[in-house]
Amino acid sequence: MSKIPLILKREYLTRVKKKSFIIMTILGPLFFAAMVIIPGWVASMSDSDEKTVAVIDHSGLYIDKINDTEIIKFEYIDPTSEDNLRNDFAGSGYYAFLIISDNLLVNPNAIHLYSGVGITIDVRDQIINSLRGYLRSEKLGSYEMAGLDQIIDDINKVNINLTTIKLGDDGSENESSTEMAMIVSLVFALLTYMFVFIYGAQVMQGVMEEKTNRIIEVIVSSVKPFELMMGKILGIALVALTQVALWIVLTGIILSGVKMAFSSESDLASRMTGIEMATGNADATEAIAEQSNSFNYDKVMSNMESMNPVGTLILFLLYFLGGYMLYASLYAAIGAAVDNNTDTQQFMLPVTIPIILALYVAMAAFRNPHSDMVFWFSMIPFTSPIVMMARVPFDVPLWEIVLSLALLVAGFIFTTWFAGRVYRVGILMYGKKVTYKELWKWFRYSGK
Amino acid sequence: MPFLQANNIVKKFADHLALNNVSVEVPENSIFGLLGPNGAGKTTLIRIINQITGPDEGEILLNGKRLSPQHIEQIGYLPEERGLYKKMKVGEQALYLAQLKGMSRHDALKKLKYWFEKFEIQPWWDKKVEELSKGMQQKVQFIVTILHSPSLLIFDEPFSGFDPINANLLKDEILNLRAEGATVIFSTHNMSSVEELCDHITLINNGKSILSGEVPEVRRRFSENLAQIEFSGDSDKVSAALEGSYQIISNKPVGNYQTLLVKMPPETDINQLLRLLIDQCHIHSCQEVLPSMNDVFINVVNQNKTIS
Numbered sequence: 001m002s003k004i005p006l007i008l009k010r011e012y013l014t015r016v017k018k019k020s021f022i023i024m025t026i027l028g029p030l031f032f033a034a035m036v037i038i039p040g041w042v043a044s045m046s047d048s049d050e051k052t053v054a055v056i057d058h059s060g061l062y063i064d065k066i067n068d069t070e071i072i073k074f075e076y077i078d079p080t081s082e083d084n085l086r087n088d089f090a091g092s093g094y095y096a097f098l099i100i101s102d103n104l105l106v107n108p109n110a111i112h113l114y115s116g117v118g119i120t121i122d123v124r125d126q127i128i129n130s131l132r133g134y135l136r137s138e139k140l141g142s143y144e145m146a147g148l149d150q151i152i153d154d155i156n157k158v159n160i161n162l163t164t165i166k167l168g169d170d171g172s173e174n175e176s177s178t179e180m181a182m183i184v185s186l187v188f189a190l191l192t193y194m195f196v197f198i199y200g201a202q203v204m205q206g207v208m209e210e211k212t213n214r215i216i217e218v219i220v221s222s223v224k225p226f227e228l229m230m231g232k233i234l235g236i237a238l239v240a241l242t243q244v245a246l247w248i249v250l251t252g253i254i255l256s257g258v259k260m261a262f263s264s265e266s267d268l269a270s271r272m273t274g275i276e277m278a279t280g281n282a283d284a285t286e287a288i289a290e291q292s293n294s295f296n297y298d299k300v301m302s303n304m305e306s307m308n309p310v311g312t313l314i315l316f317l318l319y320f321l322g323g324y325m326l327y328a329s330l331y332a333a334i335g336a337a338v339d340n341n342t343d344t345q346q347f348m349l350p351v352t353i354p355i356i357l358a359l360y361v362a363m364a365a366f367r368n369p370h371s372d373m374v375f376w377f378s379m380i381p382f383t384s385p386i387v388m389m390a391r392v393p394f395d396v397p398l399w400e401i402v403l404s405l406a407l408l409v410a411g412f413i414f415t416t417w418f419a420g421r422v423y424r425v426g427i428l429m430y431g432k433k434v435t436y437k438e439l440w441k442w443f444r445y446s447g448k
Numbered sequence: 449m450p451f452l453q454a455n456n457i458v459k460k461f462a463d464h465l466a467l468n469n470v471s472v473e474v475p476e477n478s479i480f481g482l483l484g485p486n487g488a489g490k491t492t493l494i495r496i497i498n499q500i501t502g503p504d505e506g507e508i509l510l511n512g513k514r515l516s517p518q519h520i521e522q523i524g525y526l527p528e529e530r531g532l533y534k535k536m537k538v539g540e541q542a543l544y545l546a547q548l549k550g551m552s553r554h555d556a557l558k559k560l561k562y563w564f565e566k567f568e569i570q571p572w573w574d575k576k577v578e579e580l581s582k583g584m585q586q587k588v589q590f591i592v593t594i595l596h597s598p599s600l601l602i603f604d605e606p607f608s609g610f611d612p613i614n615a616n617l618l619k620d621e622i623l624n625l626r627a628e629g630a631t632v633i634f635s636t637h638n639m640s641s642v643e644e645l646c647d648h649i650t651l652i653n654n655g656k657s658i659l660s661g662e663v664p665e666v667r668r669r670f671s672e673n674l675a676q677i678e679f680s681g682d683s684d685k686v687s688a689a690l691e692g693s694y695q696i697i698s699n700k701p702v703g704n705y706q707t708l709l710v711k712m713p714p715e716t717d718i719n720q721l722l723r724l725l726i727d728q729c730h731i732h733s734c735q736e737v738l739p740s741m742n743d744v745f746i747n748v749v750n751q752n753k754t755i756s
Contacts, residue, residue, distance in 0.1 A: 003548055010544050014536060214531035218589070221498040221525040222548040224517075428500065430529075441462055 003223040007231025008238070011206065015239045025243055029250035037258055051095035051123060056082050058101045059110075066098075066130040072123055074098075089116060098127065105135060181393035182366050188316050189362040189390040191244075196323050196355060196385065199240045200331040204344065206232050207335030207427070216427045225424035230416075233328045237321060244320075315392055315401065322408040323385025326415050327351065333419035336426030337434045337442075358383035362390035369394035379404050381411025418443065449512055451476035451631045452497070452600060457506035459492055466492040467503070468655040474633060474648070479626055481646035481663070482635040485749055489655045490635050491528065494602055497633070498525050510600065521550040524598035528605045528635075530589050532577045539564075539573035542592050549596040556595065563591045567617070582609045590618060594625060601625060602633045607641060619645065639742040651745065653752050659744075667738040670747060673712040674737035675721055678705045681729030689728045694721070705732055 015021055052073045057063055066074045075094075077085070082099065085092055096119060102110035113119060113127065140148050207229075210216045219228055334347040361377040368374065369391045378388040378396075384404045388396070425442035426434070450473040459467040467489045474480040484490050495501045497508060499515060508515040510522070532541055539560065546556035564570045567587055577585060586609050594601060603622070607615045622645060626632055634646060642649060643663065650660035659666065674697070679686065683699060683706055690696060693713040700707055712721055718736055725731060739747070 006544070006547055014533075209533075213534065214527075214529040215533060217500070217527040218525070218530060218545065218592070219548065220500050221523070221527070222520060222545070222550075428495070 002227060004227050004231045004234070007223065007228055008235040011232050011235025012238050015202070015236065016242060021239070021243070025246045026250070028243070028247045029254055032247070032251045033254040033258065037255075051120075052093070053113075053123065053127075054085060054092070054094045054097035056085070056097060056099045058099070059103055061103060062100055062131065062134070065134045066127055069122075069126055072126050086114075089114070096123065104131065105139065184312065185362075185366060185369075185390040185393045188312070188392070189359065189365075189386050192316070192320050192323055192386050192389050193355060193359050193362075195240050195244070195320060196327050199236050199324060200327045200351075202236050202239075203233055203328045204331040204335035206236070207332050207423070208338065208341070208344075211336065211427050212339065220424075220427070225427060226420045229329070229332050229420060229423050233325065233332060233416075236328065237324055240320075240324065241317075312392055316389060318405060319385040319389050319408070322381075322405065322412055326381055326385075326408065326412040327355070329412065329416040329419035333422040333426065333439075336423040337429075337439060339430060343434070354382040355386070358386035361387050365390040365394075369396070375400070379407055381408045384408055449476075450474055451511060452633070453509040454493065454497070455506050455509070457493065457496060457503045457508070459489075459496065459501070459503050465655050467496075469506075470652060470655065470657045471506075472650050472657065472660070474631060476631055477626060477629055478647040479622065479632040479634055479645050481642045481649035482633055482652070483637075483639075483642065483649055483745060484652035488652045490652055491604065493652070494525070494527075494604060494633070494635065497600075497602065498523060521596060522598050523600045523602065524549075524593040524596065525602045526589060526593040526604060526606055528608070530586075532585055532588065534578040535576060537573070538569075538575055538577060538580065538588055541577060542588060542595070545592045546595050549598075551596050559595050560591070563595065567591065583611060583614060586610060587614065590621070594621070598630065600631050600633070602635075604635045605637070606634070607636070607638060639740060639745055642741045649741075651748060653749055658752050659748050663741070664738075666744060667741065670739045670744045671736070672739065673714065673716070675710050675712060675718050675734065676737050677708045677710065677721075677725065677734045678702070678732040679708065679725070679729040680705050680732065685728045686725060689724050694724075709737065 050071050050073065052075055055062075055066065055074050055076045056079050057076065058079050063076055068074055085094070085097055089097070095117075096113055096115035099112050099114070100110060101112075104110060111131075113124070137149075140152065210219065210228075223231075330351050334344055334351065337347060338344050358377065361374060361383060364371070365374045365378075365387055374387060374391060377383045378391055378400070385408065388401070388404050392401070421443045422439055426439075452472070452474040454470065454472040457467050457470045457472075458465075470489070470493060472482070472493070482490050482493065492501070496503050497515070499517065499520060510519050513519075536544075542560050543553065543556050546560065547553060551559075561570075564573065569584070569587060572580060572584065572588070577588075580588070590606065593603075601622075606618060606622070610618060619641070622632060622634070634642075636642060646663050648660070648662050649666060650657055652658070661669070686706075686708065687696060687699070690710060693716075695711040697709040697711055698707075699709070710721065712718070718734060722731070722734060
């Protein structure tokens with residue numbers, strides 16, 4: 001009877017019971033949820049410090065034209081007191097002072113804001129928005145045309161909302177979203193990359209632990225080295241899958257919990273808009289504000305659905321498992337070949353390079369998911385798990401996916417076979433400085 | 449028929465010949481000493497018997513059958529370089545290793561309870577291995593090795609790391625195992641324990657078997673014809689009687705008596721010696737002195753060195 005299930009169970013349970021696993025599993029979703037929530041939350045945390053800004057208007061054109069807000073007050077003071085203010089700003093109690101030296105329609109640079117500390121975006125935006133509104137209406141007024149206000153308003157309302165529609169083979173229409181596809185492909189490519197690295201390294205550490213502990217000799221007198229290697233690789237794969245599954249579930253729970261809490265208070269959307277308002281410059285802010293108005297939860301969901309989430313998830317699992325298996329066996333071979341952590345470096349490099357290369361190609365895949373280069377990299381088993389996941393949201397033909405998966409399976413069977421041979425010799429070798437030549441010898445040697 | 453038979457085993461590593469046509473026969477229900485200097489090829493042979501590696505040439509027969517994977521469960525192996533998972537709990541780990549040897553969880557649990565009680569280590573069950581001293585870990589490893597009642601046991605330096613009390617405990621257990629029918633292969637550099645425990649030995653040097661046989665017979669083979677006699681009386685008379693072909697190596701008072709060590713000429717035995725002495729003094733005891741296994745080991749290995 002094969003001992004693999006027994007080994008797999010131990011590898012799985014000891015890792016899942018580890019504190020570090022439990023902490024990561026809890027922190028991961030908190031981190032993901034925080035990435036979604038915190039920006040909105042921070043923006044919504046209104047600054048409660050009242051600030052008074054002194055305004056010195058040498059032109060005399062803009063008295064009382066800047067609107068106060070709840071916490072930002074503007075106080076117009078006599079232009080002659082400018083010197084006093086400059087000399088004793090700290091004692092004046094003002095947060096900042098604004099100097100307008102000329103007609104802003106003639107000279108837009110004739111306005112300066114001085115402060116002892118950094119100016120908050122809120123203050124800056126309030127000044128710009130108020131003055132711009134006023135200047136605009138001034139300018140409009142100067143044309144002396146009746147009803148111009150309405151015309152401009154009308155013109156501003158012209159907007160194009162391009163809806164991209166995917167035609168199904170049966171003629172059914174599906175709304176698709178390029179942005180959404182990019183985000184999905186980025187997330188999956190990064191997840192695959194991350195997990196192959198993290199869990200591949202765990203396999204290596206596990207093998208090295210057995211070797212340096214010298215428990216290996218006891219174990220290989222009971223089971224075949226290949227069984228031990230496979231049990232470890234599969235056990236750790238299950239740990240990874242458990243972690244992904246828990247992350248998805250927990251993140252979902254946290255986000256929906258937060259959404260409920262928010263919607264009872266006020267709508268999240270307005271808070272989300274708040275961030276963009278706060279960060280962009282004035283023009284962009286407006287553009288984004290416009291977009292945000294059309295931001296629609298249902299639409300996002302329907303976009304998601306048009307991307308076939310179940311299919312994508314299944315493909316993610318297949319590519320993740322395939323990629324992991326491919327690299328994990330190589331990591332196992334490295335762990336078996338060396339005596340300690342410092343010796344791993346020389347062998348890590350050739351394993352790491354294709355993974356990192358794959359990530360770069362994946363980035364290119366967002367721009368042109370069907371270019372020749374991207375196509376070939378999504379076929380080569382060493383890069384396909386990451387590159388293909390980046391392509392999948394952009395409608396890859398089925399035959400390409402099937403071919404790439406078949407190559408991936410062939411790839412990991414090959415690396416597992418190769419690694420298994422190096423592994424069984426390596427785990428019992430101590431005190432030798434291992435070179436590539438030596439590895440090749442082991443590989444050939446264990447053929448007997 | 450020997451229980452374990454290794455026939456003409458050859459094992460090459462990249463740049464050297466680890467085993468050069470080695471044959472070993474281990475009789476059933478005996479303790480067999482596998483001896484040799486460091487790097488002689490003992491561990492390689494043991495690994496081949498454990499099917500950790502395969503021989504390049506030759507075959508191993510266990511109970512007359514060619515060694516195959518189903519024999520793994522009949523073998524218990526305590527390697528010289530041994531370790532446990534440091535972060536794993538003692539009991540859990542022992543259970544795991546027993547299951548790897550093919551025991552059911554239930555049986556393993558029952559037997560582990562028995563052995564943990566016998567070795568008085570039940571309180572360690574839930575401790576992590578890293579909390580145990582080296583000697584304690586060795587005890588756990590010993591239990592794991594014998595737990596599945598293997599018919600062939602292989603101990604490589606089993607006593608290293610043990611205090612004399614625990615070493616004795618282990619010795620008794622090894623003798624017990626033989627009494628219960630197991631065959632034991634015992635590899636060590638501690639020659640006094642070889643004399644104490646082993647029935648047969650084989651000495652390997654440079655990948656070749658250079659000496660084998662039953663322990664008393666091997667010692668006799670290297671006998672220098674020494675006799676030790678305790679007597680009281682006149683030492684001069686004794687010396688005079690042995691004048692000639694006998695060579696007195698030492699003659700010193702021990703307690704109330706004199707202890708005499710004599711090298712006898714070839715082809716003479718202790719009877720002839722006694723005949724010469726019996727009228728000269730009062731003899732209290734007499735015995736043939738055989739070389740220790742330590743002497744045999746050094747002697748044979750050095751000789752082998754000069755030959756090769």
